[in-house]
Amino acid sequence: MSQPGVVFPRTGPGIMSDDGDALTFCSTCAFSQACLSEGMDKSALMDLHVLVEHVGPLHPGEHVFREGDPFTAIAAVRAGTVKTYQIDRNGHEQVLGFHLPGEVIGLNAIHGDRYPCNAVALDTVMLCRFSFPKIATLAQRLPNLQQHLFRLMSRDIGVASLFARDNSADERMAAFLIGLSRRLAARGFSPRRFQLTMSRTDIANYLRQAPETVSRVLRRFEKDGLLHIKQRDVEILDLPRLEELALAVLRD
Amino acid sequence: MSQPGVVFPRTGPGIMSDDGDALTFCSTCAFSQACLSEGMDKSALMDLHVLVEHVGPLHPGEHVFREGDPFTAIAAVRAGTVKTYQIDRNGHEQVLGFHLPGEVIGLNAIHGDRYPCNAVALDTVMLCRFSFPKIATLAQRLPNLQQHLFRLMSRDIGVASLFARDNSADERMAAFLIGLSRRLAARGFSPRRFQLTMSRTDIANYLRQAPETVSRVLRRFEKDGLLHIKQRDVEILDLPRLEELALAVLRD
DNA sequence: CGAACACTTGACAGCCCTCAACGTGAGTGG
DNA sequence: CCACTCACGTTGAGGGCTGTCAAGTGTTCG
Numbered sequence: 001m002s003q004p005g006v007v008f009p010r011t012g013p014g015i016m017s018d019d020g021d022a023l024t025f026c027s028t029c030a031f032s033q034a035c036l037s038e039g040m041d042k043s044a045l046m047d048l049h050v051l052v053e054h055v056g057p058l059h060p061g062e063h064v065f066r067e068g069d070p071f072t073a074i075a076a077v078r079a080g081t082v083k084t085y086q087i088d089r090n091g092h093e094q095v096l097g098f099h100l101p102g103e104v105i106g107l108n109a110i111h112g113d114r115y116p117c118n119a120v121a122l123d124t125v126m127l128c129r130f131s132f133p134k135i136a137t138l139a140q141r142l143p144n145l146q147q148h149l150f151r152l153m154s155r156d157i158g159v160a161s162l163f164a165r166d167n168s169a170d171e172r173m174a175a176f177l178i179g180l181s182r183r184l185a186a187r188g189f190s191p192r193r194f195q196l197t198m199s200r201t202d203i204a205n206y207l208r209q210a211p212e213t214v215s216r217v218l219r220r221f222e223k224d225g226l227l228h229i230k231q232r233d234v235e236i237l238d239l240p241r242l243e244e245l246a247l248a249v250l251r252d
Numbered sequence: 253m254s255q256p257g258v259v260f261p262r263t264g265p266g267i268m269s270d271d272g273d274a275l276t277f278c279s280t281c282a283f284s285q286a287c288l289s290e291g292m293d294k295s296a297l298m299d300l301h302v303l304v305e306h307v308g309p310l311h312p313g314e315h316v317f318r319e320g321d322p323f324t325a326i327a328a329v330r331a332g333t334v335k336t337y338q339i340d341r342n343g344h345e346q347v348l349g350f351h352l353p354g355e356v357i358g359l360n361a362i363h364g365d366r367y368p369c370n371a372v373a374l375d376t377v378m379l380c381r382f383s384f385p386k387i388a389t390l391a392q393r394l395p396n397l398q399q400h401l402f403r404l405m406s407r408d409i410g411v412a413s414l415f416a417r418d419n420s421a422d423e424r425m426a427a428f429l430i431g432l433s434r435r436l437a438a439r440g441f442s443p444r445r446f447q448l449t450m451s452r453t454d455i456a457n458y459l460r461q462a463p464e465t466v467s468r469v470l471r472r473f474e475k476d477g478l479l480h481i482k483q484r485d486v487e488i489l490d491l492p493r494l495e496e497l498a499l500a501v502l503r504d
Numbered sequence: 505c506g507a508a509c510a511c512t513t514g515a516c517a518g519c520c521c522t523c524a525a526c527g528t529g530a531g532t533g534g
Numbered sequence: 535c536c537a538c539t540c541a542c543g544t545t546g547a548g549g550g551c552t553g554t555c556a557a558g559t560g561t562t563c564g
Contacts, residue, residue, distance in 0.1 A: 088503045096410060110406035117410075136399065140392055147388065153405040154362035158348060158369075165417045165460040165520090169552070200511060208417040210553050215512055231511095231561090251340045417552090421520070452543060462521055467544055483529085483543095 044142050051134050054078075056126035064105065064119035064127065071113050073129050074106035080125030081197040084117045085205075095206040097159075098122070098198055100180075102187045106132075107153050122197045163208035167249045172207050173217045174245035177227070181236060192239065196232040300397070303386050306330075308378035316357065316371040316379065323365050325381050326358035332377030333449040336369045337457075347458040349411075350374070350450060352432075354439045358384075359405050374449045415460035419501045424459050425469045426497035429479070433488060444491065448484040 055075070058064065064075060064082060082099040096117055099105050109115045110132065139146035162172055162179070185191035196203070200218075204211040221227050226242050228235040236242060307327070310316065316327060316334060334351040348369055351357050361367040362384065391398035414424055414431070437443035448455070452470075456463040473479050478494050480487040488494060 086503065089499070094503075108406055108409040111403040112406075136395075136402065140395060140398065143389075143392060146392065146398065149402070150388065150405070151363040153402070153409065154360055154364075156409045157360040157405065158408070158411075163417055164415050199509095211511080212513085212554085213552060216552095219512075247341070251338065251346075451541095463543080464522085464545080465520065468520095471544075 044145075047138055047142075048135075048145070051130055051138060053129040053131075054126070055129045056124075058121040058125040058127070060121055060123055062121050062125075064121065064125075065115045066118050067115055069115045071106070071109040071115055071132065073131050074104055074109075074135070075130065076104050076128045077101050078126040078128055081122040082119050082125055082127075083122050083198060083202060084119050086117045093205060095202055098180075098202075098206070100183050100187065103183075104152055107156055122202075162249060163206070164249075169207075169209055169213050169217050170220075171245055171248040172209070173203075173214065173221070174226075174242050175249035176203065176207060177234070177236070178243055178246040178250065181239075192236045194234055196234060299390055299394075300387075303382055303390065305381040305383075306378070307381045308376075310373040310377040310379070312373055312375055314373050314377075316373065316377075317367045318370050319367055321367045323358070323361040323367055323384065325383050326356055326361075326387070327382065328356050328380045329353050330378040330380055333374040334371050334377055334379075335374050335450060335454060336371050338369045345457060347454055350432075350454075350458070352435050352439065355435075356404055359408060374454075414501060415458070416501075421459075421461055421465050421469050422472075423497055423500045424461070425455075425466065425473070426478075426494050427501035428455065428459060429486070429488070430495055430498040430502065433491075444488045446486055448486055 055064075056078070058080070067086060077099050079101055082105055084096040084099065084105060086094045086096065088094055099119075105119055106115065108117070135145070135149070139149055162175055167175075180194065180196075181191040184194050198206075200214045201211050204214040207214070218227075218229055221242075222229055226236070226238045228237055307316075308330070310332070319338060329351050331353055334357055336348040336351065336357060338346045338348060340346055351371075357371055358367065360369070387397070387401070391401055414427055419427075432446065432448075433443040436446050450458075452466045453463050456466040459466070470479075470481055473494075474481055478488070478490045480489055
């Protein structure tokens with residue numbers, strides 16, 4: 001079941017040695033809160049660091065894992081964008097999500113013992129790989145780590161329905177952009193200028209609409225002065241109005 | 253922030269004493285796998301049983317918890333149906349899900365420390381309540397329990413998009429019915445004859461469509477011989493064809 | 505330079521939402 | 535037993551949003 005081009009199961013090339021800069025390297029990691037929390041002593045922190053495998057760089061189109069692969073590990077995105085998707089029985093792709101630095105993939109594979117979806121790099125991607133059996137065992141000893149895992153998983157339950165039928169195409173696109181903006185901002189990137197690392201087709205697929213609709217909506221947003229977009233470079237010009245549109249979807 | 257009619261935070265009335273029949277009582281519980289797994293010894297099982305509070309019966313309209321309440325516990329539905337929902341800023345209800353016997357609610361509250369949604373009984377509901385701090389502490393000692401919690405949460409991540417725009421009203425209704433049928437069957441109920449414990453309005457809200465559409469689709473299903481429906485009593489007549497319709501949504 | 509691909513733009517049609525009216529069943533009180 | 539009420543459910547007519555189809559433009563890469 002293991003196709004070529006899958007980086008995850010292998011542990012030879014692609015694994016970077018842990019350089020001495022581990023502490024700063026991990027400061028933007030999804031587990032930094034767990035690592036840096038006062039409740040975690042130095043030996044515990046070392047245990048966690050020993051557990052990590054640095055994977056990458058992955059190039060666009062390279063897969064992190066594929067649907068059906070045995071579940072062995074979760075991974076935190078350190079750099080780049082990872083797209084998760086499934087292929088339905090008609091051969092059509094279904095985009096499930098885009099995962100930015102600081103976000104964790106693979107959590108939905110615990111139940112079932114196999115990855116239920118594919119994960120592919122959209123640009124140059126760096127990952128931190130955590131063997132799940134090992135991190136679960138470690139979590140037995142470290143209440144903070146267990147709690148952190150619970151929170152990570154809980155956060156992913158009941159994600160906002162960005163593609164619900166009762167929201168207009170404009171609202172969903174606005175919500176998508178605002179979501180990206182906020183997630184990037186939370187990791188220290190600019191919330192107003194960023195790059196869409198995914199194609200219009202991917203966005204359309206994710207939002208469950210036609211690529212033509214994505215094109216038209218973005219065009220209209222630009223004409224209305226909400227943003228400036230050239231190719232895949234986005235600059236948000238009127239954040240308040242865009243957020244106002246997104247409110248209908250994001251509900252807050 | 254605690255409204256009247258919320259059963260959860262209180263521990264006086266509504267809590268049933270644990271009768272001697274605990275073992276058989278729990279055989280259909282969401283945690284039965286964890287309890288009965290060979291890896292869990294007797295003392296561990298007793299620890300878990302001591303942890304449980306039996307809540308109920310709750311009557312239609314009574315709330316298990318409300319949005320904003322401090323998160324203290326998760327709960328397994330033992331009997332009846334629980335509806336989870338949110339109220340958006342326009343005062344409109346958004347149905348998130350229906351939870352049948354054997355299913356767990358409250359897992360999405362771990363992150364945030366407050367319940368992000370309301371949970372209300374649709375009919376007569378019995379619950380098993382687990383203090384989350386206590387069960388998390390117990391999970392430190394019991395690897396199987398920790399694993400079970402991980403699996404429960406993992407299962408709820410990335411739930412099928414039953415209300416995506418690219419599926420027709422017919423397909424989504426079929427998927428909804430097939431989903432109910434399978435979940436009921438998994439708990440020993442009849443997969444062909446069951447009762448819709450929720451109103452048409454609730455179904456429509458959940459599927460993100462108009463109540464009129466729900467009515468029309470069910471009517472058409474009956475005319476086409478797919479099922480027989482009288483009030484809220486459903487009898488599925490042509491399971492294969494209904495599953496065929498649902499395939500477009502459920503992808504399997 | 506040519507091909508493949510991504511993106512844009514326009515015309516048209518279909519699904520489903522909205523609005524409106526009516527039917528039905530349960531509960532209540534006379 | 536009936537009338538009444540009220541919520542729920544059904545049925546019909548019309549319109550808007552967006553998907554589909556088609557063609558054209560721009561970009562990348564061999």
